[in-house]
Each structure stands twice: as C-alpha cells, then as structure tokens.
Amino acid sequence: MEPRQPPGSAASPDPAGDPAQGSGETGTRMPVEARRKAWRERLATLARQARALPARPDDIDVAVGSVGDREPTDAALLAALREAVLARLTGYGTPESALDAALEDLPGTSGEIALEVVSQCASLVAEAFSMPGLQADAFAFRATDAERRRRGERRAAARAARETREAEERRLKEWESSLVGADAVPSLLGCTRHEADRWIRAGIVPVARRVTVRRGGRTFQEPEFDPAALEALRGEVQGWRDAEQGRRPLQDETHQPARRISNAAVARIAGLDRYAAHFATARSLNRRIVACLGPTNSGKTYFGLSRLAEAESGIALGPLRLLAHEYREALEGRGIPTTLSTGEERILVPGSRHTAATVEMCPFRNPVDVAVIDEVQMLADPERGAAWTAAIMGVPARQVILLGAPDAAPMLQRIAALCGDPIEEVRLERMGPLAAAPAPVPLAEIGRGDAVIAFSRREVFALRAELLRRGRSVAVVYGALGPTVRRAEARRFRDGEAEVLVATDAIGMGLNIGPLRRVVFSALNKYDGKEDRPLTVQEIKQIGGRAGRFGGEHAEGTVAVLAGGGDPRQIARALKAAPEAPEDLRPPVAPDAEIVAAVAAEMGTDSLFGTLRRIERAVLRRDDPNYRLGDLSTQLAIAAAMDGVRELSLLDRWTYAMCPVDERDSGIERLTDWAVEHALGGTVAPPKAGRLPPADRAGQDALQLAERVHRRLVAWRWMALRFPETYRDAEGALAESRRLNEWIEAVLSASPSGRARAVSGGGEMPGRRRGQRRGGGGGPSSQGAPRRRGTAAGRDGRPPQ
Known part of the structure; x- marks a missing residue:
C-alpha cells in the first residue's frame, strides 16, 4: 500500500x-x-x-x-x-x-x-x-464489537471495584464502631480496673487503635479495644495473675490467639514498627555506614564512585534513570563492566559484579562489598522518601556510602541506630565560591553561561520565546522531558550550541549541565501542588549550587533572581544559612509485596484496596517513636479501580498499583483498561503518537502530545518488564520512545525562525506575580517523571528516569 x-x-x-x-x-x-x-x-x-x-x-x-x-x-x-x-x-x-x-x-x-x-x-x-469494501465493513464491525465487549468488561470491573470498596469501608467502619474504651476492659476480661490498667500499660492487653481526644484544652491519645479480642483472652487472665506472682512469665501479644481483623494483629503481621528487621540479609551482614555529606559541587559523587570502583562488587543507587545511566557510564569509563537496572529497562552485562540502578530497584538479597546511595536528603520527600528508607536499611552491602546534603544527617543517624550499624560522617565543603548577586538581573542581561530557573513548563517556554526574540540561542530542560532529551539539551548547552539554559528545578540534581556562570531564578516562590510558597533554603542551595565549577571556566558561581521575581537578600540569607533538619526525623516506611500479601491473608480478604486501607489505618501508631507511614494515596487510588479486575491476583494488582502513571492524563483509567485486557488473556499494544509534523513546524500541541505519549510509554515499558506475556512488543515500544525522543529534541533545537516560534509559546512573561498558581515544574521531588497524584510521579518509576 x-x-x-x-x-x-x-x-x-x-x-x-x-x-x-x-x-x-x-x-x-x-x-x-x-x-x-x-x-x-x-x-x-x-x-x-x-x-x-x-x-x-x-x-x-x-x-x-x-x-x-x-x-x-x-x-x-x-x-x-x-x-x-x-x-x-x-x-x-x-x-x-x-x-x-x-x-x-x-x-x-x-x-x-x-x-x-x-x-x-x-x-x-x-x-x-x-x-476494499467488504474488508472495511468487516474491520468496522469487529472494531465496534470489540469496543462493546471492552466496555462491558470495564463496566463490570468498575462495578465490582465499587462494590468491593464499599464493602471494605463498611467492614472497617463496623469494626471501628464496635471498639470500646478502657472502662469496658475489666468486665470483658473479668478482672479489676487496677489489673486492666496495669496490663494495658505493660502491653499485655492488645490495643485495637488509639484515637485523639481533646479535654480541657489538651490533646490526648486514648486507646480503644476490640471486644471480641478481649473475650477471647478471658482464659489467659489467671495466667497473667500467676505470672505477676512469679510463677511463669507473662505472654506478650505475639503469643496470643490470632485476632483476624484487629488493628493490633494487622500491625503485628506488617511489622512496620520493626521495619529494619524486615531486611534479613542486610541485618546478617556486619555493615558500616559512611555518610558523605556536603553542598552541591563538593565532590560527593566522585567520592562515592571512587570507593565503588575500588570494590570487588557493588551497586550505585540514585533517584533518576538518567543518573543510573551516568553512574554506569562513569564505572564503564574506568573499565568496570556494569549492569543497568531501572524500572523500565535492563542492560545485563555478562560477568559484571557492579550495578547502576534507581533507588526503587535496590536488590535486597544478594550481598555486595560497597553500595553508594545518592541524594539521601530525598528521605524527607513525602512521596518517594520510603524508597530511600528501604534502600538505606535494606541494601545488603558491607559498606554503605550515603551521599547527600548536610540536612540529612540527623535522619541518617536515626536510621543507623535503628539498624544497629555504626555510622561515620565525612563532611565536604564546596570546592569553589558561591555568591548571591546583590541586585536583580534584567532579562536583557541574561547571556552565555546562564541558567534561568522557572517553575512550570509554561514559564519555561515563555522565557525561551522572549530570549529567542532577543537573539539568544536557548536549550530547555523540564520535568516532562525524558532523560534522553534532557541529556541532549544539556549537551547543547555544555558544548556552546545554546548560550542560555532555561529549566525547571528538575536540574537540581544529577543532570550534567557543565559549568554555569550564573543560576538566575525567575521568582523566589513556587506553586508546589498545594500552595504558592517561598523557596526553601535547601531548594535555593541545591539549585543555585549548580553555578560555578571547580577548575572550570566559571570557578566562582553566582545565584540571582530576575528583575521583579523577588528580593536578592533572600538568596544571600539562604546561601549563608546552616543546614535545616526535617521537622520529623522518623524515616518514612511503606509496605512491599510480602507485607501486603501477609496482611491480606491475616484479614482473610482478596481486596487490595481493603488491605491497603487497613495498613494505612493500622500498621503504625501516629506517635510511633521510630517510623512514620509513607504516602499510600496513589496506591489506594489505583487499588480502588483495580479491585474490580478480579481475574488478576492480589499481588498482580499490587504490581499495577506500583506502576508510574500520570493521573492528569487519565493514567489510572488507562492502567485499568490495560489490566482488563490482561485479565482477559489479551495483549496490550504500546502507545503510539502516529505521524508528527516536521520539527521546524511543530506547535505546542504536537510537542505536548509527543511528551504525553512518551510518558505513557514509560508506564507501558515498566509493565512490560513485569508482565512480558501481556506487554509483548517491547522492541516496538523502545523504537517509538526513541523516535519521540529524537523528534522532541529536533523540535527544541530547531531554528527560532518560522513555525518553530509556535513551540516557543508567547504572551506575557510569567512567574512575576506572587500568588500565581504554578504546576508541573518537575522539581527535585518529582524529577521529571509524573508524580502519581497530579504529576508519577513516582517510583522508579515514580518518577522513572
């Protein structure tokens, strides 16, 4: 044809x-x-x-x-x-x-x-x-019939998911409404009030949950108890009395009869309050932790990779797929064969004893000599922090080298104590001076070697358009770009093909953008998905610290703000400020497949939503002294949709719940459609963008379509590594990803003449008005991959780079 x-x-x-x-x-x-x-x-x-x-x-x-x-x-x-x-x-x-x-x-x-x-x-x-006519009619008939069938399956899955969700919520509410206060314990156990109070304090009487109450202007945590569980313990009361009189030891809760739906039982099975013990291989090793902490451009990565290169075996873990590639290239450049492992790709090198991976892909069972974990200040990230907790606690390495900002030190010390591992701190100082510009910088003065930092894709393109109009050549980096395009744009800037870099705060970690003369913030406040707020001290240091390069063309770095974007004294104060520890030093934790399966079995349920809902409510007390529960909102949202696909096992649905999707692009609905096709025994074809216009004539709509399809391909390739029989066309997906990367890079590097101006955006300069909503910036917390709740998100997935 x-x-x-x-x-x-x-x-x-x-x-x-x-x-x-x-x-x-x-x-x-x-x-x-x-x-x-x-x-x-x-x-x-x-x-x-x-x-x-x-x-x-x-x-x-x-x-x-x-x-x-x-x-x-x-x-x-x-x-x-x-x-x-x-x-x-x-x-x-x-x-x-x-x-x-x-x-x-x-x-x-x-x-x-x-x-x-x-x-x-x-x-x-x-x-x-x-x-031809008959073939066309047959194609239309088959397509309509297949769509009718799919819709029936989707409706059935949605109905089943809704019924399951409602049943699980009803089950939880009924159980919670049956709980009683401490006053009811004596009658249920057949004991005195003094005995009941004593056994509650000793932890012998299982507390179902704790609720917050206010009395007299003060807040208290009061226990509630499961009557059924207490009735089952009446026969133990005499034994407790005997034990108190020295005749035999008291039984703790782990020896009591199973209480299939009590929060205490769920918490005991999940064991998140004993999270460090979950990693048996790591606990069996004589681990030593070295925390190498310092600001940007202090040589942390060189320190870590040098130690790793000297080891017989090891692993490097970072937040981005892009960083995993850079670790691998650095090790290979030293003659060390290195395997790559990220959420969406594997490059296996026969005989290699070193691996470069994203944090979410940390292996927990195969011991190595040295592990390097980068950007450990991400422990404080609300969405991905639990992945760093798991990696730091669970990586099976004899020496664990942690790289990050000094702010992370108190939380790292807490984790080392929980693991029983000795920790040594190595503090590095910045290798070149960094200064705050005394006055705002007019846009007309932005020139070669400058990076202008915006906080949304729209701002990036508006700034790009204005700089192009002023005769500057521009490279751009923002969250929606895949790692291949980011590196290509960074190379254009590094090699001098582009005079100016316009980027979101996605450049705050990892990307090798070369020496910067100046980092210029478009504004000193940003919309973070919830509110318009000032930049934090750590954000200014992390992003602004990319200016200057020891021994390079711009040894001294300057951090500034565009005219109209804020007070330069805010930058000066931030650069001089001491490290700020997170408000909550308890490391965030989250369940894995093993924990999810154990809790579901204890509850006697096949509902992933019900299991996660119970984990969210039960596994850790809000006042737990050691740990806090990480954010499960995205997994709960996916589980609520996936529970209707009952042909998939609970753990298969859990795998889907971990997939990086962009909810703003109907990611959960698309993922559910894929799951329905999977359950029916069909195959899921990779997303495609179809024919795209010539790069020098592409407008914003075409560019955003290509970026959107590329993000869908990230999710598809993530699923293909886990279910290759359903997601079969891995080569086709890779080819489409490469095609889109090449086309997007061609669009971004196109001459500013003619139709390419459409890509540059237009209109008024953004980012100057305080209180203005911004979104989609792809900052250090999301790093370019869609956050799962409104941006990926995610796991390595979220974000998978």
Missing part, C-alpha cells in the same frame, strides 16, 4: 503559495496569514462539530496549508482536513493502532463515545489504509 501523502507535504507543493505570498513582500504576505488564521479558527469549530473526525491541531495546520482557494467553503475546508487526518492515520503502522489513536483524538469528547461514532472512525481508518 502506498502511504497517503498529507496535503501540503513535500510530495505535494503548497497550493496556498499564491502570488501575493510569492512576492516575499511583508505587506502582501500579511493578508494571506490573516486569512489562514481565520481558516484555522473555522476549521477548529467545524472539527468539533464533526462527530467522527479525529482531527488534531497539526492536522488543521496541514489542511490550512493545502487550501488554494482564497474563499474556501466550509465543505472545502473539511475535505482538506479529512485528507490530512487520513494521511496521519497511516503513520500508526496498523489499523488497530490508528483506531485507538483516532478515538482518543476525537475533539470535544467527554465520557463514553457512542458506538456509532466508533464505527464511523473505524471506517475512516479503513479508508486511510485503503481497505
């Missing part, structure tokens, strides 16, 4: 090049551009009105470019748009992939698409692939 050529492509000269435009005179070009703008607006309206025409903004641009008539009718415009859509659909390779994309691209759709529209889209795809 000959591929259909889009109108206005190289294969068909642009008919819109009328004499008025061909003269090259600005005065004669303007009417044509004005007419085309009006045509775009008309076509956008017509596309929304056409129920089954899956047109994208770049299709509209192609269609407008193909119109030769000075006064085209609506029918002529729609015909041109239809041809552009048909041409693009062939770029998906298969009719099935094209149909999936077409249904997603339908404009103005909310909720479920009518089956009639599905049939019409299938017929359009059949036409794009030049199917």
Whole structure:
C-alpha cells in the first residue's frame, strides 16, 4: 500500500503559495496569514462539530496549508482536513493502532463515545489504509464489537471495584464502631480496673487503635479495644495473675490467639514498627555506614564512585534513570563492566559484579562489598522518601556510602541506630565560591553561561520565546522531558550550541549541565501542588549550587533572581544559612509485596484496596517513636479501580498499583483498561503518537502530545518488564520512545525562525506575580517523571528516569 501523502507535504507543493505570498513582500504576505488564521479558527469549530473526525491541531495546520482557494467553503475546508487526518492515520503502522489513536483524538469528547461514532472512525481508518469494501465493513464491525465487549468488561470491573470498596469501608467502619474504651476492659476480661490498667500499660492487653481526644484544652491519645479480642483472652487472665506472682512469665501479644481483623494483629503481621528487621540479609551482614555529606559541587559523587570502583562488587543507587545511566557510564569509563537496572529497562552485562540502578530497584538479597546511595536528603520527600528508607536499611552491602546534603544527617543517624550499624560522617565543603548577586538581573542581561530557573513548563517556554526574540540561542530542560532529551539539551548547552539554559528545578540534581556562570531564578516562590510558597533554603542551595565549577571556566558561581521575581537578600540569607533538619526525623516506611500479601491473608480478604486501607489505618501508631507511614494515596487510588479486575491476583494488582502513571492524563483509567485486557488473556499494544509534523513546524500541541505519549510509554515499558506475556512488543515500544525522543529534541533545537516560534509559546512573561498558581515544574521531588497524584510521579518509576 502506498502511504497517503498529507496535503501540503513535500510530495505535494503548497497550493496556498499564491502570488501575493510569492512576492516575499511583508505587506502582501500579511493578508494571506490573516486569512489562514481565520481558516484555522473555522476549521477548529467545524472539527468539533464533526462527530467522527479525529482531527488534531497539526492536522488543521496541514489542511490550512493545502487550501488554494482564497474563499474556501466550509465543505472545502473539511475535505482538506479529512485528507490530512487520513494521511496521519497511516503513520500508526496498523489499523488497530490508528483506531485507538483516532478515538482518543476525537475533539470535544467527554465520557463514553457512542458506538456509532466508533464505527464511523473505524471506517475512516479503513479508508486511510485503503481497505476494499467488504474488508472495511468487516474491520468496522469487529472494531465496534470489540469496543462493546471492552466496555462491558470495564463496566463490570468498575462495578465490582465499587462494590468491593464499599464493602471494605463498611467492614472497617463496623469494626471501628464496635471498639470500646478502657472502662469496658475489666468486665470483658473479668478482672479489676487496677489489673486492666496495669496490663494495658505493660502491653499485655492488645490495643485495637488509639484515637485523639481533646479535654480541657489538651490533646490526648486514648486507646480503644476490640471486644471480641478481649473475650477471647478471658482464659489467659489467671495466667497473667500467676505470672505477676512469679510463677511463669507473662505472654506478650505475639503469643496470643490470632485476632483476624484487629488493628493490633494487622500491625503485628506488617511489622512496620520493626521495619529494619524486615531486611534479613542486610541485618546478617556486619555493615558500616559512611555518610558523605556536603553542598552541591563538593565532590560527593566522585567520592562515592571512587570507593565503588575500588570494590570487588557493588551497586550505585540514585533517584533518576538518567543518573543510573551516568553512574554506569562513569564505572564503564574506568573499565568496570556494569549492569543497568531501572524500572523500565535492563542492560545485563555478562560477568559484571557492579550495578547502576534507581533507588526503587535496590536488590535486597544478594550481598555486595560497597553500595553508594545518592541524594539521601530525598528521605524527607513525602512521596518517594520510603524508597530511600528501604534502600538505606535494606541494601545488603558491607559498606554503605550515603551521599547527600548536610540536612540529612540527623535522619541518617536515626536510621543507623535503628539498624544497629555504626555510622561515620565525612563532611565536604564546596570546592569553589558561591555568591548571591546583590541586585536583580534584567532579562536583557541574561547571556552565555546562564541558567534561568522557572517553575512550570509554561514559564519555561515563555522565557525561551522572549530570549529567542532577543537573539539568544536557548536549550530547555523540564520535568516532562525524558532523560534522553534532557541529556541532549544539556549537551547543547555544555558544548556552546545554546548560550542560555532555561529549566525547571528538575536540574537540581544529577543532570550534567557543565559549568554555569550564573543560576538566575525567575521568582523566589513556587506553586508546589498545594500552595504558592517561598523557596526553601535547601531548594535555593541545591539549585543555585549548580553555578560555578571547580577548575572550570566559571570557578566562582553566582545565584540571582530576575528583575521583579523577588528580593536578592533572600538568596544571600539562604546561601549563608546552616543546614535545616526535617521537622520529623522518623524515616518514612511503606509496605512491599510480602507485607501486603501477609496482611491480606491475616484479614482473610482478596481486596487490595481493603488491605491497603487497613495498613494505612493500622500498621503504625501516629506517635510511633521510630517510623512514620509513607504516602499510600496513589496506591489506594489505583487499588480502588483495580479491585474490580478480579481475574488478576492480589499481588498482580499490587504490581499495577506500583506502576508510574500520570493521573492528569487519565493514567489510572488507562492502567485499568490495560489490566482488563490482561485479565482477559489479551495483549496490550504500546502507545503510539502516529505521524508528527516536521520539527521546524511543530506547535505546542504536537510537542505536548509527543511528551504525553512518551510518558505513557514509560508506564507501558515498566509493565512490560513485569508482565512480558501481556506487554509483548517491547522492541516496538523502545523504537517509538526513541523516535519521540529524537523528534522532541529536533523540535527544541530547531531554528527560532518560522513555525518553530509556535513551540516557543508567547504572551506575557510569567512567574512575576506572587500568588500565581504554578504546576508541573518537575522539581527535585518529582524529577521529571509524573508524580502519581497530579504529576508519577513516582517510583522508579515514580518518577522513572
């Protein structure tokens, strides 16, 4: 089949090049551009009105470019748009992939698409692939029937998930409503009040939960008890009395009869209050911890990798896939074969005894000589901190080298004490001076070697547009970019191809951007997903510290703020400030598959949502002196949807709950659809972006589509490593990821002339108004991968870099 050529492509000269435009005179070009703008607006309206025409903004641009008539009718415009859509659909390779994309691209759709529209889209795809009549009819029938079947399965799964969730919530509420206070314990046990109080204090009487009450202006934690559990213990009371009189030792709670639904039993089975003991291999080793702490540009990474390179075996763990690649390259550069392990890819090197990995991929059973864990201040991150706790406590290495900011020291000391490991601190100082600029920097003075830091993708492109307009060449780095593109943009800046780097706070860790003359914040406040707040001292130090490079072109670094973005004295104070320990020094912990399975078995449930809900409520007291529970909100949201896919085991559903998804892109709904297909024994094809416009003509819509599909591919490839029989086309997914990376990089590095200006954004300069909402910046806590709740998120997944 000959591929259909889009109108206005190289294969068909642009008919819109009328004499008025061909003269090259600005005065004669303007009417044509004005007419085309009006045509775009008309076509956008017509596309929304056409129920089954899956047109994208770049299709509209192609269609407008193909119109030769000075006064085209609506029918002529729609015909041109239809041809552009048909041409693009062939770029998906298969009719099935094209149909999936077409249904997603339908404009103005909310909720479920009518089956009639599905049939019409299938017929359009059949036409794009030049199917003969009977074959086209059969394709449309199969597509509609398959969609009807999928919808039935989705509805059944959603109904089952809702029923399960409601049943588990009802079960939990009924149990909680049955709990009694301390006053009821004597009658339930058949003992005196003094005995009951004494045994409660000794931990002999199991506390079901503790509730916060206020009396007389003070807050108390009062225990509540499970009547059924206490009734079962009546026969033990005489033994407790005998033990108090020295006849035999008291039994603690672990020797008492099983109480299948008490919080005490759930907490005991989960064992998160004894989390360090969960890592048997690490506890069996004579581990020694070395905490190498210092500011940015103090040589921490060199210290850690040098120790690792000298070891017979070892592992390097970091927060980003990009960093894992850099560790591997550094070790390979020293002649050390190194395996790579991240959430979405594996590079196995036969015979290697060293591994570079993301933190979430830490192995817990194979001992090594040295482990290096980077960016340990991430322990304080609300979403990913539990992964650092697990890695630091559980990595089976005889020497554990921890790299990070000095702020992390108190929490590291707490973890070492909980593990019973000796800890040595090595403090490093910055190797070059770092100073705060005395005055704000006008945008006109931004020049070669400067990095401008914004806090959203929109700000990045607005700044880029303004700098391009002023004649600067610009590289960009922001959270939605995959690691390959980030490195390519950093290389452009490092090699001098781009004078200025405009980035979100995603550059705060890891990325090798080379020597910076200056780090210039666009503003000294940011929207963090919850509120507009001032930058913290650690954020200013971590990001601003990228300025200057010891022994490099810019030995002395400068940190500044753009004019109108804040008071430079705030930067000066931050750079001089002493390290700030987190408010809560208890390391965050979270359940793993083993704990989830054990708790579910104890509860006698197959509900992942019910299991996680109980873990959230039961496994750690709020006043536990040693640990605090990490954030489980994303896993709970996915579990609530996944529980309806009952053909998948509880642990398979748990695996899905750990997948990095972007909820702003309907990530949980898409993941559930994949799970339904998995449960039915089908296969899940990797997402595709289809045909993309030439890089030098791409607008924001096309760029954001490519970034969105790339994030979906991250999730797909993560699943493919765990369920290869369902997610089979790993090579196709990798090829599409590479294609999108190359195209995105081509767009970002395109000449600022012509259509590339559309990518640069436009409009007023952002980031100057206090109180303005910002989002999606991809800062150090998210590091470019979508946070799971509104940004990945995530695990290595969240974020998987």
